[in-house]
Amino acid sequence: MLHTEVVGAIRAMLLEGEIPPGARIPERELCDKLQISRTPLREALKVLAVDGLVQLLPNRGARAAKLTDKDLRDLFEVCQGLEALAGELACERIGDAQVATIEAAHIEMAQHHREGDLAGYYRCNRLIHEAIVAAADNPVLSGLYESVTARIRRARYVTPMTPERWALAMQEHDAILNMLKRRDGFGLAHILHTHLRHKREEVIRAGFAEDGRMSEIDR
Amino acid sequence: MLHTEVVGAIRAMLLEGEIPPGARIPERELCDKLQISRTPLREALKVLAVDGLVQLLPNRGARAAKLTDKDLRDLFEVCQGLEALAGELACERIGDAQVATIEAAHIEMAQHHREGDLAGYYRCNRLIHEAIVAAADNPVLSGLYESVTARIRRARYVTPMTPERWALAMQEHDAILNMLKRRDGFGLAHILHTHLRHKREEVIRAGFAEDGRMSEIDR
DNA sequence: TTTGGAAATTTTGAATGCAAAATTGCGATT
DNA sequence: AATCGCAATTTTGCATTCAAAATTTCCAAA
Numbered sequence: 001m002l003h004t005e006v007v008g009a010i011r012a013m014l015l016e017g018e019i020p021p022g023a024r025i026p027e028r029e030l031c032d033k034l035q036i037s038r039t040p041l042r043e044a045l046k047v048l049a050v051d052g053l054v055q056l057l058p059n060r061g062a063r064a065a066k067l068t069d070k071d072l073r074d075l076f077e078v079c080q081g082l083e084a085l086a087g088e089l090a091c092e093r094i095g096d097a098q099v100a101t102i103e104a105a106h107i108e109m110a111q112h113h114r115e116g117d118l119a120g121y122y123r124c125n126r127l128i129h130e131a132i133v134a135a136a137d138n139p140v141l142s143g144l145y146e147s148v149t150a151r152i153r154r155a156r157y158v159t160p161m162t163p164e165r166w167a168l169a170m171q172e173h174d175a176i177l178n179m180l181k182r183r184d185g186f187g188l189a190h191i192l193h194t195h196l197r198h199k200r201e202e203v204i205r206a207g208f209a210e211d212g213r214m215s216e217i218d219r
Numbered sequence: 220m221l222h223t224e225v226v227g228a229i230r231a232m233l234l235e236g237e238i239p240p241g242a243r244i245p246e247r248e249l250c251d252k253l254q255i256s257r258t259p260l261r262e263a264l265k266v267l268a269v270d271g272l273v274q275l276l277p278n279r280g281a282r283a284a285k286l287t288d289k290d291l292r293d294l295f296e297v298c299q300g301l302e303a304l305a306g307e308l309a310c311e312r313i314g315d316a317q318v319a320t321i322e323a324a325h326i327e328m329a330q331h332h333r334e335g336d337l338a339g340y341y342r343c344n345r346l347i348h349e350a351i352v353a354a355a356d357n358p359v360l361s362g363l364y365e366s367v368t369a370r371i372r373r374a375r376y377v378t379p380m381t382p383e384r385w386a387l388a389m390q391e392h393d394a395i396l397n398m399l400k401r402r403d404g405f406g407l408a409h410i411l412h413t414h415l416r417h418k419r420e421e422v423i424r425a426g427f428a429e430d431g432r433m434s435e436i437d438r
Numbered sequence: 439t440t441t442g443g444a445a446a447t448t449t450t451g452a453a454t455g456c457a458a459a460a461t462t463g464c465g466a467t468t
Numbered sequence: 469a470a471t472c473g474c475a476a477t478t479t480t481g482c483a484t485t486c487a488a489a490a491t492t493t494c495c496a497a498a
Binding site for chain 1: 222258261262265266269270271290292293294296297299300301303304308357358359360363367
Binding site: 439445447448452454456458459461462463464466 | 478481485
């Protein structure tokens, strides 16, 4: 299944920043690197254009999409909506075992917080958010969530936090776990919504956007 | 821009049911019909597979995706989430003129309801929902909404309603307009959420799913 | 030196070609 | 008559080719 692998390979390059945002993507060059012909490569580029990772310019090739401040805002907003929905549905469907798994990740995350280990914190954090989405048992939701979060992952999990913000985020996560245990879908949706809004404000304040002044060659 | 047009043409065929759900899509045949070669056709099929309209089977071609009851549930749930989010954002951003446009559509819709004109009702209904999403001023949200609603459009806007359900839907729309006028994002999100849940229950009760018993040749 | 513009080169978009996989058709065997 | 197996045909996946568009190069003129 060559085509699928190519999509994955290019997606990884884009998400890792191996192909920097805004950079042109010369077909020939990528073909050489991936050892494939242009046909599957071009199919992959069109697929990636659908979920916004690549921008296709007619007769002028493809380039890695840039995240503007507006893009970040829009993506985080949608993420808010999707996670809130996921929380609500998860409360209807999650089993005790799944809650226990999340609680374990939560406890480990709190430990990382106390130790000031941001990378460890983010790792557990991500596990928790993804577990809630998985618990919603809705493949359409999972797919959209994956697509949206992939685009903001670096912003979300790289931006440093002030101690105050970090403490607040931990408090919010305490509330998230609580709502989940109580199966309070409404409350969980609300707190997730707020949690993500805070994260968004933080990321945008940090100025993560990739739409700096373009150099001439970027045009 | 051949590729884009091909995607549109095939999407239309799938949504209109011109290619029935579950049917195989022989490349050669479609190429002849659209007067194109296999390359852009195959690109289009892969693009359509991304948003779930087409199912790609390795070495065995493409087929029009079927909507199972589970798919309908999942899609409606996501739609609930997206519309609720749209409502909330719309209240922060919508202008008086846009509200006035929606109110006009609402009034016309109420008239259609009184006259028992279901088609006219649905037409206005759709305008209102789409206007709310547009007012959220979030292209990512609009894109996902379009993709999700396209797949359930026939179910949503074809299913007949009992007089009671129809009256309830109208009541809900009165509330929607009210919340919008008052810019009550929270309330609007809630009522939209409920409104869509009712619609979903209705559609699933009506048994719109396309996953009936497969005949042998469908395999 | 800088600018204008045409020719050469590169790159893109789509058609065609080719090998591998899957499907079909047909006949032999039970 | 039904079933199995194998060859013929079709269909798919990818590579290659070809024409059109865009980009670059290069040289002449201001």
